[in-house]
Each structure stands twice: as structure tokens, then as C-alpha cells.
Amino acid sequence: MSDSLGKLETMKDIIRLFCLSLTLIANFSAAQADSLAKATQIPYSIIAERSHKTNLFTQGFLFKDGSFFESSGLYSKSNIVSYPLAEPASAWEKMTAPFSQKQKLPDRFFAEGLTLLNDKLYLVTWQEGTAFVYKAADFSFVKTFNYTGQGWGLATDGKYIIRSDGSQTLFFHNPDTFAVEKTISVKYKQEAILNLNELEYAEGFIWANIWHDNRIIKINPTTGDVVGALDMSDLAKNLKVKDEESVLNGIAYDAEKKAFWITGKQWPKMFLIKMTH
Numbered sequence: 001m002s003d004s005l006g007k008l009e010t011m012k013d014i015i016r017l018f019c020l021s022l023t024l025i026a027n028f029s030a031a032q033a034d035s036l037a038k039a040t041q042i043p044y045s046i047i048a049e050r051s052h053k054t055n056l057f058t059q060g061f062l063f064k065d066g067s068f069f070e071s072s073g074l075y076s077k078s079n080i081v082s083y084p085l086a087e088p089a090s091a092w093e094k095m096t097a098p099f100s101q102k103q104k105l106p107d108r109f110f111a112e113g114l115t116l117l118n119d120k121l122y123l124v125t126w127q128e129g130t131a132f133v134y135k136a137a138d139f140s141f142v143k144t145f146n147y148t149g150q151g152w153g154l155a156t157d158g159k160y161i162i163r164s165d166g167s168q169t170l171f172f173h174n175p176d177t178f179a180v181e182k183t184i185s186v187k188y189k190q191e192a193i194l195n196l197n198e199l200e201y202a203e204g205f206i207w208a209n210i211w212h213d214n215r216i217i218k219i220n221p222t223t224g225d226v227v228g229a230l231d232m233s234d235l236a237k238n239l240k241v242k243d244e245e246s247v248l249n250g251i252a253y254d255a256e257k258k259a260f261w262i263t264g265k266q267w268p269k270m271f272l273i274k275m276t277h
């Protein structure tokens, strides 16, 4: 075998390995999707919808006392915004200045999950290991914390700041020190559920959407067991979105209506859904 033929064979091996890897990844994702398909499906109905700014690369999404708080990612473009829920829908569509407050992050930070506890907003960053704390009232800077690992989603149960990092693990941080005090592993019938992204804590459960998947899962906050799933495919399917990264990524609980506002990265709409079980 000539040298060049040998090199060609090596290249073929590399390509074969690459294709095999892709197949394995695809099969793994499919396996996760299949395992969740067996989870209890939670029925819901859409009770309202509103437009959503498509320049928001939504990473954190929450609703408190009549206002949305939202973090938007990407380097050099990351920011947090808030805006009131104008009623009725016609008033919402007429809003000319949608953001009551806005705070831009320094260019080297990629904003991720956002949550609100004791009048303070907590924001994590993707790979920078920095959490920012702002006053919710005026977005003024309070402090930063350092932590290890990636930041994806955030939520709070009123005691801890709960963080996802794209794996099956959820980290429970002390809000005063940001130390990790406990973790849970999210699973359905012992099978790990990966890529947990935006989070919400409501009605005694943790709710998470899964990156590049149209499902929201309901998680027991003590054991990590998935106890149900909501399929958001109907919300996503008729949306005209910017690109393949315009995926479901936003769960905000409206405590008064006992319903969830749902949106995604660069989505033109947000939907209010109510579970019907």
C-alpha cells in the first residue's frame, strides 16, 4: 500500500469514526426522547398569547407582580430587561417603549439564567463562572459571585438559587454565599435526562425545558424524578423563527393566574398556558 493510499485509508477511518459518533449522539438523543415519551403527559390549554421581541435571545424568563424579567444571551449583546404585562392585548401591541428597564452586561459575558429572590435578581453566565446580583427595583448592581462550571438556567424555591448546567444535575446555591449546598440528578425511571435548560419553580415542583426539545418536564425537587411532561410542539410549530437556535427556552409562572408564560429564544410570541388536569 502506497503512503498516499495509507493516508486515504486513515482519512476514511476518521470519517467512519466521525459518522459513527454522530449516529451514537443521534441515537442517544432519540433514546432520551423515547424515554420521556413514556412519562405522564400533562394536558394544557393556551389561554392567551402576546408578541415577544425577537431580538431577545431568551435565557432567563420570569414574571413577578405584573412584570416580566428576562435575560438575553450572546457575547457583546447580553442584557437583562423588564417590561409590564399591559392588558388588554391591544394595549400590549401598542407599547412603543417595551422595556421599562434594561441593563447591559460587559461584552465578555454571555448571560444565561435569571431568577428573583428577596428583591434581588440573580443572573448566571454561560462559561464565565460569574453570577451577577442586581436590585430588582432599578437593576442597580449589587455584587458578583464566582462559581465552578457552566450556567444555563436559574430558578428559586425561596431558599436556594437552583442552577442547571446542561447536564442532568441541578445545583442548589446558598443565595448569600453562592456555595453549592446540595445537588439532585434529574431522571425518568433511572434514566438521566440531559440538557436541562431554562427553569422555573412553581407549585412545589421544578419545571425545566430541554435544549433543542419541545418538552417541559416537571421534576420532584427532592428526588430529581421526572413526574410529568408537557409537549410544547404545538406552540413551536407555527412560529416563523430566525434560525435553528430559536428554540423553546422560557418558563415564567404567573402566580395570580396559576398559569405559565412560555417563550423561546428569538420567538415572536409568548403564550400563557394553563394545565387542564
Ligand SMILES: [Ca+2]
Pocket (backbone or CB within 6 Å): 060, 061, 062, 154, 155, 198, 199, 200, 250, 251, 252
Ligand atoms: Ca424561568
